Amino acid sequence: MVAGEPVPRETAPHGAGDSARDAPGRPEAADQSPEPTGPAEPAEPVEQPEPVEQPESIEPPEPVGQREPVGRPAPDKHPAPEEHPAPEKPSEPVEQPPPARQSAPPEPMGRAPAVRPFLLTAGRVSGSGAAPPLPVETQVVATPDGLSALRSLTFERRDIVAACRRPQSVAELAARLRLHLNVVRVLAEDLCTAGQLAVHVPDTGTVHDISVLRRVIDGLRAVPDSRGSLPDSRGSLRDSG
């Protein structure tokens, strides 16, 4: 291979050909080679550290609605009618406290993405290369380079770097930004390669580190229960009613 411009994989529009064919009247769709992910940017301040903390109700108006007319529905291969309904939560182990809670907790998965997850990663999946996928608890934090490049970053990448002003786990990031875990993994690896994010892969040795375990145990014991009392002894595990 002759040295030349590295192919910018990220911007190779996946399925751009398809959408051009779909909309022959709009040649510009193919010409200007847009970010494949190109959702219309929601009106949202750039510097906002935690873009998605707000409840669903004050979401920016209908980003989904803006996306669809642009002629970038999911690519042809996925005509599936079942794409639009929000993915149903699989029955999960009991953790949802039922009625007592104040109103219904905001459903975190209410909005079905108009852009398919793999478009955000240009079709790549985590762990497909030589390296295994990043563990879910991997800590990521923005580098000074990343923060100063914030304005030149777009969409998900910008959101990720902005959210990483404070170190957090890959899983936390995915949940806060409402992105698929594996999308965050791929993008975090990209941003790390670009020097905009520092990725701290956890040290698996801590699992066997007695001092860490003791610290966790002591820390947990300090968590008061709903009535504010601390655990007295091991014997109190039976349901206290």
Added chain:
Amino acid sequence: MGSISEIRPLTTEAVITEVAAGVDDLTHTPAKTTTTVAMDFGVITIDPTLKLYLFGTPGQERFGFMWDDVVEGALGGLVIVDTRRLDDCYAAVDYFEHKDIPFAVAVNAFDGEVQHDLDEVRWALDISDPVPLIVFDARETGSVRDALLVVLDVALSRAESAQPGPIAGGGVQRP
């Protein structure tokens, strides 16, 4: 998880990958190439330099492809049992036994009621004797905390008995 986490319990989705493609039965829905599954998690800050992350995945065997993800590097696991659906829990118990990861089994007391005798549950799920089996209430902070402490106790005693050589790797060392 919602009852003990400092942050509102968050949910993210895992996307099925090639690795998992064999697990999800795609034969009935040939057009379907991705599956999304919710994964919950929460955080407890132990001290300024240590955070405890809690990850929750569905327990049915067909979601097993996610378990490796959350178990890698985990201090331990807690299998939460709904006694109305005992069958669904067997795979998870079996998984932890085979992975040799410290774990405990907690029967959730819905509405403060346990429908089965603990010995019956232990027998039905084939839980080996050293594995703690407790009753808890997933909505009670204190109860969840105590259940986690049981898991950590197992982890601690295992780490202590493996003393020399802090990096005991994935070696199987069953009593």
